[in-house]
Amino acid sequence: AALTVRFLTRRFIGEYGDMEFIYSHNLTVDGREILFHIWDVPSSQQTEDGSSEEKRIQWADSFVLVYSICDRASFNLLPLKIQFIKAAKEGQSQEKVPIVIVGNKRDLHHQRAVSSEEGRLLALSLDCGFYEVSAAE
Numbered sequence: 001a002a003l004t005v006r007f008l009t010r011r012f013i014g015e016y017g018d019m020e021f022i023y024s025h026n027l028t029v030d031g032r033e034i035l036f037h038i039w040d041v042p043s044s045q046q047t048e049d050g051s052s053e054e055k056r057i058q059w060a061d062s063f064v065l066v067y068s069i070c071d072r073a074s075f076n077l078l079p080l081k082i083q084f085i086k087a088a089k090e091g092q093s094q095e096k097v098p099i100v101i102v103g104n105k106r107d108l109h110h111q112r113a114v115s116s117e118e119g120r121l122l123a124l125s126l127d128c129g130f131y132e133v134s135a136a137e
Helices: 002-009 050-059 072-076 078-090 106-111 116-125
Strands: 021-029 032-040 063-068 099-104 129-132
Touching (some): 050 078, 072 116
Parallel strands (some): 099 129
16 A cells, blocks of 8 residues: 555555555656556455455456565465466466566665565566565655
């Protein structure tokens, strides 16, 4: 949620509830107006029944999966999530689904539990993009 709000408003808010939201946002990229619809799902709501997750996957055109560099468990969930997304999306067509892995909280490097190299290697092995960021900065 912090990363989504930072993208939409350029502000950082540190505390969020466990709510699911769909945001819409216009942005000009390379002179073209792009309309983003962002379905922001907290990790606590991603463990529900598979049909809800399947609905989200079918709704989306691309995926940004965010983990905390300070939380190994959030990182360890990624391979299964990505395999689930690819099976659902790429099984229907031959097009590669755009997936980006983002390690958040780069500013908390002193609490790091997942190295940058681990994130890069995971992204490479799963054919995904990779970034490390700090929503706070």
